[in-house]
Amino acid sequence: MPEVLQPDHHDHREPIDLLLIDGTVVTMDATYRVLPAGAVAVHQGVIVAIGERDELLARYIATEVLDCSGCAVLPGLINGHAHVPMSLLRGMVADYQQLDVWLLGYMFPVESQFVTPEFSHVGALLSCAEMLRGGTTTFVDMYYFEEEVARAADIAGMRAICGQTVLRMPTPDALSYDDGLERARAFIEAWLGHPRITPTIAPHAPYTCTDQIYIEAAALCAHFNVPLITHLSETAREVQESRNLNAATPIGYAHRVGAFDVPCIAAHCVHATEDDLLLMRAHGVGVVPCPSSNLKLASGIAPYQRLLDVGVRTGLGTDGPASNDDQDMFTEIHLAAMLPKGLTGDPTVMPARDALSLATNRGAEAIHMAHQIGSLEVGKRADVIVVRLDTLHGAPRYTYSPETIYSQLVYSTRSADVRDVFVDGVGLLRNHELLTLDVPEIMQRAQQIADQINIFLAGREENLLDKILAIGGVRQAEIFEIQVKAQISEADIARIEAGLHAPDISITKASERMQYDTYFLFHKRERGRIRIREDRRLDPGARLDSKYTITLMEDGSLGDYPFALLLSRARYTAPAEHSTRFYREYFHPDQEIEIEKYRRRWRILYQNKDFAVNIDRLVGHPQPGPFLEIKSRAWGRRDADERAALIGEMLQRWGVDTDNLVKQEYIELER
Ligand SMILES: [Zn+2]
Numbered sequence: 142m143p144e145v146l147q148p149d150h151h152d153h154r155e156p157i158d159l160l161l162i163d164g165t166v167v168t169m170d171a172t173y174r175v176l177p178a179g180a181v182a183v184h185q186g187v188i189v190a191i192g193e194r195d196e197l198l199a200r201y202i203a204t205e206v207l208d209c210s211g212c213a214v215l216p217g218l219i220n221g222h223a224h225v226p227m228s229l230l231r232g233m234v235a236d237y238q239q240l241d242v243w244l245l246g247y248m249f250p251v252e253s254q255f256v257t258p259e260f261s262h263v264g265a266l267l268s269c270a271e272m273l274r275g276g277t278t279t280f281v282d283m284y285y286f287e288e289e290v291a292r293a294a295d296i297a298g299m300r301a302i303c304g305q306t307v308l309r310m311p312t313p314d315a316l317s318y319d320d321g322l323e324r325a326r327a328f329i330e331a332w333l334g335h336p337r338i339t340p341t342i343a344p345h346a347p348y349t350c351t352d353q354i355y356i357e358a359a360a361l362c363a364h365f366n367v368p369l370i371t372h373l374s375e376t377a378r379e380v381q382e383s384r385n386l387n388a389a390t391p392i393g394y395a396h397r398v399g400a401f402d403v404p405c406i407a408a409h410c411v412h413a414t415e416d417d418l419l420l421m422r423a424h425g426v427g428v429v430p431c432p433s434s435n436l437k438l439a440s441g442i443a444p445y446q447r448l449l450d451v452g453v454r455t456g457l458g459t460d461g462p463a464s465n466d467d468q469d470m471f472t473e474i475h476l477a478a479m480l481p482k483g484l485t486g487d488p489t490v491m492p493a494r495d496a497l498s499l500a501t502n503r504g505a506e507a508i509h510m511a512h513q514i515g516s517l518e519v520g521k522r523a524d525v526i527v528v529r530l531d532t533l534h535g536a537p538r539y540t541y542s543p544e545t546i547y548s549q550l551v552y553s554t555r556s557a558d559v560r561d562v563f564v565d566g567v568g569l570l571r572n573h574e575l576l577t578l579d580v581p582e583i584m585q586r587a588q589q590i591a592d593q594i595n596i597f598l599a600g601r602e603e604n605l606l607d608k609i610l611a612i613g614g615v616r617q618a619e620i621f622e623i624q625v626k627a628q629i630s631e632a633d634i635a636r637i638e639a640g641l642h643a644p645d646i647s648i649t650k651a652s653e654r655m656q657y658d659t660y661f662l663f664h665k666r667e668r669g670r671i672r673i674r675e676d677r678r679l680d681p682g683a684r685l686d687s688k689y690t691i692t693l694m695e696d697g698s699l700g701d702y703p704f705a706l707l708l709s710r711a712r713y714t715a716p717a718e719h720s721t722r723f724y725r726e727y728f729h730p731d732q733e734i735e736i737e738k739y740r741r742r743w744r745i746l747y748q749n750k751d752f753a754v755n756i757d758r759l760v761g762h763p764q765p766g767p768f769l770e771i772k773s774r775a776w777g778r779r780d781a782d783e784r785a786a787l788i789g790e791m792l793q794r795w796g797v798d799t800d801n802l803v804k805q806e807y808i809e810l811e812r
Pocket residue numbers: 222223224372408460461
């Protein structure tokens with residue numbers, strides 16, 4: 142017969158793993174019970190009792206009795222929305238950038254170049270260390286290579302809902318949405334059933350997805366019984382565009398495409414309407430505003446108090462560290478308490494206890510895990526944190542009312558005051574020391590990746606071509622250009638037009654257009670210059686819409702012919718899909734010049750070589766012209782010589798006075 146260990150036959154106390162005693166136990170349960178010198182009993186990962194210290198000491202004999210005097214004992218904090226690998230991009234972009242420049246000019250290019258499984262893993266480890274040290278035990282994440290986030294959370298010992306992000310455009314881990322969906326399915330199948338990690342799919346947002354993506358993602362969530370994570374109504378502009386495109390708010394749209402048919406976790410909802418709130422309440426949608434990120438990106442302030450008043454499940458998140466820039470839930474709780482007061486002018490809204498609830502019991506409801514976590518209650522998982530109250534910034538203490546503890550925790554406690562963290566009753570942070578993660582090693586690996594990104598960005602800042610390439614769509618590169626420009630008269634124009642119709646010249650295309658050019662110039666001329674052009678056709682039958690292009694010209698004169706200039710002109714053109722304001726903030730030009738001109742253009746063949754002939758009049762310029770320009774692309778030196786000679790012939794045939802040749806570009810003409 143096996144021996145049964147009985148330490149003491151006369152001790153009738155029940156053996157358990159852990160007993161936390163003498164702390165102020167803040168249960169965050171349905172009655173918000175606070176025990177001033179209470180105790181929490183933990184066994185096999187579960188909370189088995191909560192009560193007075195003497196009572197529990199009499200009932201249990203614990204493997205470890207932890208003295209929590211001078212501390213609060215709380216449920217572990219819940220970070221309801223994060224992109225944890227982005228800790229590696231923390232502090233990367235100066236904060237004078239608008240959201241589109243931040244996202245399209247920096248985040249997307251860097252992510253497409255650098256986000257690998259290693260990136261996701263190291264970034265997630267760094268975030269897990271930061272979150273654990275600040276008392277966060279559960280987080281909801283959405284990123285790429287999400288299996289690496291899951292692996293990091295598992296190593297750290299944390300609880301997490303990990304969403305494999307899908308978008309309609311290519312991502313670092315999927316060339317197409319179909320690949321992304323397959324990745325998500327494989328990820329869910331591999332991790333389903335893990336005791337602490339819930340794998341799922343995260344369609345990024347209505348403005349980056351399609352109906353089909355939401356429909357299929359919701360079907361996947363329904364099939365595996367996992368929640369759907371997404372971003373909704375983060376900015377006012379997003380709501381307006383959704384109304385225009387879908388005749389619905391992003392929240393109304395998400396409902397229409399089935400996202401609310403499964404448990405949904407919707408980040409932000411800053412611009413939720415009253416109807417949106419009712420809709421989300423009816424479907425039990427969890428809303429997770431991210432106060433720091435919403436402020437930093439100037440998205441706005443979520444309707445915190447309305448969410449609670451209406452009865453929407455509401456949590457709190459940090460969002461990605463690139464827009465926060467930390468993952469400190471005590472900061473978010475603090476802001477959630479402060480912002481509604483400042484916004485309404487009413488100091489009684491969002492009391493401290495409610496603010497704390499967003500990261501605990503209400504936060505658990507918002508992420509659909511209230512049956513397991515969010516409060517200290519018998520039967521729930523033992524996700525418990527011990528927070529020091531006996532600090533300089535917490536002194537002195539008042540205890541006449543149970544409410545004072547909430548004020549201390551929300552207004553003066555800091556994340557560094559977290560002393561111990563348990564998940565499933567397992568100690569992950571003990572006396573401020575992380576037990577599962579090697580912080581110096583993680584920081585070193587993080588810095589190595591940041592160093593690579595730093596080199597990439599530093600090089601790109603100098604090299605305008607890299608900056609243009611980073612935002613995509615570059616089409617063509619030219620090598621040499623021969624050109625001549627001359628100031629002409631009205632009489633010259635008539636002669637040139639007649640000359641263009643000579644039998645040995647064939648006109649392949651003729652057009653009339655207005656061109657509005659904005660040039661970005663830089664002190665270092667060798668960096669080249671950027672031209673943003675709006676080209677509007679005026680000739681009958683031509684396309685009605687203006688065409689916008691952005692061109693980088695890295696030019697230098699290679700030499701003069703008797704009449705023409707040979708320019709080495711590396712020229713890269715892309716469709717300009719953003720506003721001039723976007724490009725201005727992205728390129729930071731030292732000087733900006735605008736040139737507006739009316740251009741008549743003929744593309745001709747002369748002696749089997751192609752030329753562009755332009756007659757230009759500058760609008761609102763002291764030297765308005767008219768000017769004649771003849772240009773031709775050349776692919777080599779001999780070809781250039783021949784074309785230069787032909788340009789000379791044309792000038793002669795059309796009687797253009799070569800004394801009037803202009804060697805400057807339009808932007809160089811004196812104003
Ligand atoms: Zn987010």
